[in-house]
Amino acid sequence: MLKVGIIGVGTVGTSVANILIDNKNIITARAGKEIVPTIGVVSNLGKKRDVSIKLTTNADEILEDDSIDIVVELMGGIDKPYEIVKKALLKGKAVVTANKALLAYHRYELQELAGDIPFEFEAAVAGGIPIINALRDGLSANHIKSIQGIMNGTCNYMLTRMINDGVNYDEILKEAQELGYAEADPTFDVGGYDAAHKLLILGSIAYGIDVKPEEILIEGIENITKADIEFAKEFEYSIKLLGIAKKVGNEIELRVHPVLIPEDKMIAKVDGVMNGISVVGDKVGETMYYGAGAGGDATASAVVANIIDIARKGKGSPMLGFEKQPGEKITLMPKENIQTKYYLRLEVADKSGTLAKVATIFGNNSISIENMMQKPLKDSKANLLLTTHTCVEKDILKAIKELENSGVVLTKPNMIRIED
Amino acid sequence: MLKVGIIGVGTVGTSVANILIDNKNIITARAGKEIVPTIGVVSNLGKKRDVSIKLTTNADEILEDDSIDIVVELMGGIDKPYEIVKKALLKGKAVVTANKALLAYHRYELQELAGDIPFEFEAAVAGGIPIINALRDGLSANHIKSIQGIMNGTCNYMLTRMINDGVNYDEILKEAQELGYAEADPTFDVGGYDAAHKLLILGSIAYGIDVKPEEILIEGIENITKADIEFAKEFEYSIKLLGIAKKVGNEIELRVHPVLIPEDKMIAKVDGVMNGISVVGDKVGETMYYGAGAGGDATASAVVANIIDIARKGKGSPMLGFEKQPGEKITLMPKENIQTKYYLRLEVADKSGTLAKVATIFGNNSISIENMMQKPLKDSKANLLLTTHTCVEKDILKAIKELENSGVVLTKPNMIRIED
Numbered sequence: 001m002l003k004v005g006i007i008g009v010g011t012v013g014t015s016v017a018n019i020l021i022d023n024k025n026i027i028t029a030r031a032g033k034e035i036v037p038t039i040g041v042v043s044n045l046g047k048k049r050d051v052s053i054k055l056t057t058n059a060d061e062i063l064e065d066d067s068i069d070i071v072v073e074l075m076g077g078i079d080k081p082y083e084i085v086k087k088a089l090l091k092g093k094a095v096v097t098a099n100k101a102l103l104a105y106h107r108y109e110l111q112e113l114a115g116d117i118p119f120e121f122e123a124a125v126a127g128g129i130p131i132i133n134a135l136r137d138g139l140s141a142n143h144i145k146s147i148q149g150i151m152n153g154t155c156n157y158m159l160t161r162m163i164n165d166g167v168n169y170d171e172i173l174k175e176a177q178e179l180g181y182a183e184a185d186p187t188f189d190v191g192g193y194d195a196a197h198k199l200l201i202l203g204s205i206a207y208g209i210d211v212k213p214e215e216i217l218i219e220g221i222e223n224i225t226k227a228d229i230e231f232a233k234e235f236e237y238s239i240k241l242l243g244i245a246k247k248v249g250n251e252i253e254l255r256v257h258p259v260l261i262p263e264d265k266m267i268a269k270v271d272g273v274m275n276g277i278s279v280v281g282d283k284v285g286e287t288m289y290y291g292a293g294a295g296g297d298a299t300a301s302a303v304v305a306n307i308i309d310i311a312r313k314g315k316g317s318p319m320l321g322f323e324k325q326p327g328e329k330i331t332l333m334p335k336e337n338i339q340t341k342y343y344l345r346l347e348v349a350d351k352s353g354t355l356a357k358v359a360t361i362f363g364n365n366s367i368s369i370e371n372m373m374q375k376p377l378k379d380s381k382a383n384l385l386l387t388t389h390t391c392v393e394k395d396i397l398k399a400i401k402e403l404e405n406s407g408v409v410l411t412k413p414n415m416i417r418i419e420d
Numbered sequence: 421m422l423k424v425g426i427i428g429v430g431t432v433g434t435s436v437a438n439i440l441i442d443n444k445n446i447i448t449a450r451a452g453k454e455i456v457p458t459i460g461v462v463s464n465l466g467k468k469r470d471v472s473i474k475l476t477t478n479a480d481e482i483l484e485d486d487s488i489d490i491v492v493e494l495m496g497g498i499d500k501p502y503e504i505v506k507k508a509l510l511k512g513k514a515v516v517t518a519n520k521a522l523l524a525y526h527r528y529e530l531q532e533l534a535g536d537i538p539f540e541f542e543a544a545v546a547g548g549i550p551i552i553n554a555l556r557d558g559l560s561a562n563h564i565k566s567i568q569g570i571m572n573g574t575c576n577y578m579l580t581r582m583i584n585d586g587v588n589y590d591e592i593l594k595e596a597q598e599l600g601y602a603e604a605d606p607t608f609d610v611g612g613y614d615a616a617h618k619l620l621i622l623g624s625i626a627y628g629i630d631v632k633p634e635e636i637l638i639e640g641i642e643n644i645t646k647a648d649i650e651f652a653k654e655f656e657y658s659i660k661l662l663g664i665a666k667k668v669g670n671e672i673e674l675r676v677h678p679v680l681i682p683e684d685k686m687i688a689k690v691d692g693v694m695n696g697i698s699v700v701g702d703k704v705g706e707t708m709y710y711g712a713g714a715g716g717d718a719t720a721s722a723v724v725a726n727i728i729d730i731a732r733k734g735k736g737s738p739m740l741g742f743e744k745q746p747g748e749k750i751t752l753m754p755k756e757n758i759q760t761k762y763y764l765r766l767e768v769a770d771k772s773g774t775l776a777k778v779a780t781i782f783g784n785n786s787i788s789i790e791n792m793m794q795k796p797l798k799d800s801k802a803n804l805l806l807t808t809h810t811c812v813e814k815d816i817l818k819a820i821k822e823l824e825n826s827g828v829v830l831t832k833p834n835m836i837r838i839e840d
Contacts, residue, residue: 015703019561019703023561023562023563023703026563027560027561030560122558128701128703128704128705128707129558130553130554130557130558130707133550133553133554133557134550134554134558137557137728138542138553138554138722139550140447140450140451140724140725140728140729141447141722141724141728142443143443266689266690266710269689270686274686281721282443283443283717283721283724284548284711284712284718285711285715285717285718286711286712287549287550287710287712288709288711289707289708290686290706290707290708291705291706291707292704292705292706292707297703297704297705298704300561300703301562301701301703301704302558302704304560304703305558305560305561308557308560309557309560
């Protein structure tokens, strides 16, 4: 028998306890032993919760209890869970966490501390989708060439509604907040930070690269307008917030930003609050994993899968530096060296000479245009919408700055990267 | 170090040997030890093959060699591989096979014989997609409510072309044969038998049910016409050949047939030769897995993942009666008791009274109509296209028989089940 202590008994913690009880028969059969949730730690004992396990406010009742085998950390935050997970591992307890922020900052350190003690976190990326399982086991024969993930349901819901129903950003943000999909302060979701935490976890598994959120390119969906969406539809693109990890030589690209992506790509078809992650392996080609990225039961499904796995295997599985080969030196690709195609929306005066100025600036920066269209606006203004051939991020940023300085654009240009 | 012997060095066997060599560094790191392909068994030594391992025509050079740890069976067929796998397991060798026909008939027996010796077959279902891994590990906290799989790339390619490009069945079959997607005798693919073998493997993992292909409902895509496709498009359905496993009480539905499926469902968006499998768990909700279902490297990716897994774990994982709880009695639902919605195409004489006769027959069999449309054909004939509300398979079959006997239909009615 394995005893489980749950630190943080909110929506997910409640589901974990209840799944272990509701599905006890199959879980026992699959794990090869009984798994019993025995105690939960909460901050407020007065709050009504739908669980039958004993509750306490004192985490040490789990950490200092030698009979507890597995600690499930579902607190949220970084510093306090970090101390608790460390203490649990030092006590020799297996740890399962769904805490992506904790992992985005401390996963290597904690994994190293864990050594052979299981330290698992399937639920931290894309909720119920077994994507870490796929990367570590199912695709283990492959060099991972790239990962593209829709890993934030809030953003995907908002973008889907903007594309399918023509709703604009402010309206849909309000709706998402009313539906409970977005927080009162939505920055963490719409700004791309949540997706970035998840991307760093996948990047570490695929490539063994250890970087912090502050080091990578993160852009949110706040600047996407109806004009961008109309252009995308006209050129058969969808717009998605993607977390992208890609190996180019010995450098790893890690970036989160909205993309224009051909609408016939499988990941472009992932709509609404759902998550989807496309992984390209050198042998298997593209595979994609789809499901609910959030929600108590879906997330708890992944937590319990980790618990069952721990019961089966009894020790940790190799994790760190998964892709890194002995002696191989991999580094994060500097943001300004990223190469891709770009979409730009420029608000310009609708008069002769404008196009020539724009074209000159692009030419001077080694940027060549693939598609262009001009849409009239009110008051003799126009939107100039264009896509480039593949070019270098620093060149496009320089061109945008020059466009702004030259006065040819009337407002700050909007740029969206293209993935195809 | 683990030594691997490969029995059957065709496209997949060649890829297995080459992946083990090409990706040796990461595989060694992930497996925790070196894995070496040492010998392959072929029937014709004279044929040129792109492998560097030793080749022989004598399987006993693997089976009788105590230094070989893992036997990879990629022969095809049933009886001969059955004998070879049995012998390998009796010799205590781990076995990895991609042979779905062998498994459709003998998996329980072989798994039981294997006991704690690893007997793995990820590649037998949906090629490179790690679906067995997902069912056994990633979704282990869930009762599996249903599985819907596009598991035959040939059929999916043909249906996609028929739907997107209006090509008719005979033309597209010829094209698929020319492209090498379909065999000269295409029955095994287009008749649904290949998908059925894969479905039985998934059914055994999800539900622990042991039945043979002969016992389940299998229909192919041979009777789908342009008229059906046009109707489907008009009502926003796609047409897919699905393998379906579903638990209803203590009965398991297992069936392979074309379906009309709402085109906004994720699995309906899996196009071309690709495979996709949707799994609904009681906790996680719907998850979907997508990728290449065939091809040497993709299939070999799954074979090698199993080999790496064996190297890591060193013994078999619980497999049989996965979902079946102690004492639970599950049985195959008899075909005639299946309940779903149905689409029917009836070729009728375009004259008064026809509709009344049709309606009477449906009414007498407790079948109620949901949608209906009539499309004129040449020579005063018409296609009557309709969908029913949920009804019982035996009732619809009886109604079809009565329609034929009554003379109201001019040709054999075409029936396609609806999944939504």
